[in-house]
Amino acid sequence: MTHDICLNIHYSAPDEIWDMIGEVYRSMDHWCDNAGYPAWRGENINLSAFVEPGGIQISGEMPDELWDKWCGELKSKLSLKLGYEIGEPEDGFKFKYWTPFEKKYSDIKTIDDVKIVFNDYSTFYWDDFTEHERDITVKRPYHAFRSPLIELYIYFDDTDILSGKKLQQEFLEFQSRLNELNIHICRFKTVDEI
Missing domain, CATH: 3.30.310 (TATA-Binding Protein)
Known part of the structure; x- marks a missing residue:
């Protein structure tokens, strides 16, 4: 009752x-x-x-x-x-988040083939995402992970005018790390080097 x-x-x-x-x-x-x-x-x-x-x-x-x-x-x-x-x-029913999550690359605490954890302990599971997009050519370079229920943007610091080489290195290191972990999510946007 x-x-x-x-x-x-x-x-x-x-x-x-x-x-x-x-x-x-x-x-x-x-x-x-x-x-x-x-x-x-x-x-x-x-x-x-x-x-x-x-x-x-x-x-x-x-x-x-x-x-x-x-x-x-x-x-x-x-x-x-x-x-x-x-x-x-x-x-097992998943939440839908209407506002994208925005995180900084420098705030990644751990990353493995199951999840990514940030310094504030927010945790995102790769299985929750169906798409991956990346763009190093925009003002705030990012890797975006999406599904119909959730979006996660990981931004790279581009505030220091002398940091172009560092930004490019971090951006490519992150992509390399995803590849090493065998994290391949559906769709990738073409990225031009800076």
């Missing part, structure tokens, strides 16, 4: 995504308009939704025979509306 789920919707989603989530919430049976926060009420029904660092948490009471159908419908509607599969992260 008491239920608690966490869904893979990240708290950093932009306002237009929260508006879409609100539409789905309101379309669900037992929606309560006057709670002041997302809630569903009825006979033996008292559910609330909150945004947590680990995703959207929905908890409260609902008879088991209603819960499975209601929860399945909520996940299905959210998946359709948001354009990616919604479910519980503990069941």
Whole structure:
């Protein structure tokens, strides 16, 4: 009768995504308009939704025979509306991040064939990416890793006018390291040397 789920919707989603989530919430049976926060009420029904660092948490009471159908419908509607599969992260459902992550090459702590970790301990797994793009010719040279759910930009320092050779060396060393680790992600943009 008491239920608690966490869904893979990240708290950093932009306002237009929260508006879409609100539409789905309101379309669900037992929606309560006057709670002041997302809630569903009825006979033996008292559910609330909150945004947590680990995703959207929905908890409260609902008879088991209603819960499975209601929860399945909520996940299905959210998946359709948001354009990616919604479910519980503990069941392997991945978060979508609407804002790209931006990191500096100099902040890489470790890198191996599974993941890259930065000095702030943010960790990214290579399996999460489907595309790789690199460009050394732009003002802020970068390697970009993308998928429909996440983007990671690794920027190289080009602030020192005398650092052109160092920048080129670091850029190519990073690509060489990726090759050594056998990290080959779909698509590469052509890169000209500086």
